[in-house]
Amino acid sequence: MARPRAFDEKQVLNAVRDQFWDAGYAATSLADLMRVSGLGKGSLYAAFGDKRQLFLRVLTSYTDELLGHLREALAEAPRALDALRTLLDAPIDDSTGAGPRRGCLMANSTCELGNADPDVLDHAHRTYEASTALIADCAARAQREGDLPAEADPIALARALLAAQQGLVFMSRTGLDTATLTATARSLAAQLLPDHTGG
């Protein structure tokens, strides 16, 4: 093993991810990556390859975590309908956090690089298809639990929810105040996931 690494790989990847997340791909320079990681150029290149490779690696681990958390959250909720409603709260969390509103790294990357980098586009497509499948499973459970009309299409509902969520994320990025954002999320949730038992 010779000389051991002086850095924690996960820590470095998290720092790099945050940098790309805050500033985007093009606006992040190698100097930025060196600063946030605390590594020299040589170490960075030896460990992760060039800027694009590092970015793709960070992007992949980001979506892996995202899908993992989504799977957990949807599976663990006692009531599936509540889990679906929670999906629309994610943008609110982004707006209330301390730092800048940075939305979703995958969405930002798709906007910035989707037309220029087929790998990124493909990754985006796969990620959102996977999300749709997870959400659709949860919607089907909500149907079984009697909280959603049985005749609804779970996949269609999943796509509608995902679209609403991404739209909210974007509105958060425009600087919409948290109260209005929250009200809009509630409004969308009420219309896309109405209380079925009461009606």
Next chain:
Amino acid sequence: MARPRAFDEKQVLNAVRDQFWDAGYAATSLADLMRVSGLGKGSLYAAFGDKRQLFLRVLTSYTDELLGHLREALAEAPRALDALRTLLDAPIDDSTGAGPRRGCLMANSTCELGNADPDVLDHAHRTYEASTALIADCAARAQREGDLPAEADPIALARALLAAQQGLVFMSRTGLDTATLTATARSLAAQLLPDHTGG
């Protein structure tokens, strides 16, 4: 007036806008702008200032046009409800066009530059507030025409529609096939703008 300009300003601005729209701000170089405009560096700088000024000018004229078209479309529709439903078709048009799916220039710019450039963020905020107001007016008309429940809040509905639209635009950018995108748009329209008279 001395020597007259050899280019049409509007034509140049449109070409530049398309370039920024396709590639984004950072990924567009001055060489790109020279190529698509047919102008030399000197002419570009003399006529429009530096890259950022040119970009902001293009962005402003883009949103001016956008709001103008929106105002027209919403006002001219015989039935307000139909105009509101048409809002969700815009992302479909983007997906069926010949070129790459490039979404909305204002949205792309907000994602890329919103955190770094307060001017862009402010412009985005104002633009979407203006859009919301226009859509809310149309929703109010739909209420007067008996196509929307009178107790609904037009502004809240406008924000929900705008969020849904932006979400659909984003899903189009991930490469979602047109049929699925269309189905999702129809699904969202059905839930956000249900047929009130029939139900």
Next chain:
DNA sequence: GGAGTTCTTGACCGTACGGTCCACCATAAG
């Protein structure tokens, strides 16, 4: 036609970028 003014072209500049390389260092094995 001469003067004045604006536009055009492209050479030029400084800089900051992504990427490479190498001398040095810290550890493990023998």
Next chain:
DNA sequence: CTTATGGTGGACCGTACGGTCAAGAACTCC
């Protein structure tokens, strides 16, 4: 202690970028 191996840090490189400038061209006015 010696040697081998991989890690580190920073000097270095070529390039492409955004931006400036000056010389000449095209036009108007007198």
